[in-house]
Amino acid sequence: MASPQSPQQPQNMGSTNVIFRTDLRFDPSYLKTTPGMVKAAVIVLNLLGFICIQSSAFWSNSHGVYFNVVALGSLWFSGILLLLYLVHFVEKYHNFMWLKVEMLGCGVVTFLYLIASTIVVAFGSAAYSAAGFFGYLAMVLYGFDAFLKARAIKSGEIAQGSFVVTKQTHVTTPPALP
Structure with missing residues (x-):
């Protein structure tokens, strides 16, 4: 038995191209993205925690010194990354594994x-408790940022740049009937 011929469906074929601009330029629009807002927020929280410890009478205590080391190390980490994104350094050197480094760094800072x-x-001091509050908020944001980076790595996203998707539809026509 011959089955009736069904019309062939159009086939969608396409490709994805990634466009990178390799010139360094200042672009503050990164601050409007979720990762940009998270970086800006953790910078502020790092500074607030550091100021709380430094304004305390116990600023030279080992507990406060450790907190300040974590706060300032995190401040430098986030500040440098924010600057690199703002000037599109990350896009220029797109072959480096930026998302993995950020995910690992944010995970370590979350734990610290x-x-x-x-x-x-x-410790019990009011200034130390305030610093701890800002530290816990920063911990949550760093954990959220690590989660965002892990999800981006899993979905195959890039750290900075743009995808251009082109689709072509190919239609095959059946041969003419005799």
Whole structure:
């Protein structure tokens, strides 16, 4: 038995191209993205926690010193990354594994802030408790940023640049009937 011929469906074929601009330029629009807002927020929280410890009478205590090391290290980490994104350095050197480095760095900082904030809150000083509060907030944001980076890595996203998707539809016509 011959089956009736069904019309062939159009086939969608396409390709994805990634466009990178390799010139360095200042572009503040990164601050309007979710990762940009998270970086700006953790910079502010790092500074607030550092100021709380430094304004305390116990600023030279080992608990406060450890918290300040974590806060300032995190401040430098986030500040440098924010600057690199703002001037499109990340896009220029797109072959480097930026998302993996950020995910690992944010994960480490999350763990360090958990320890530092718990230590200063347990100390009992009001300034230390305020610093611990800002540290816990920073810990949550760094954990969220690490989650965003892990999800971006899993979905195959790039750190900075743009995808251009082109689709072509190919239609095959059946041969003419005799």
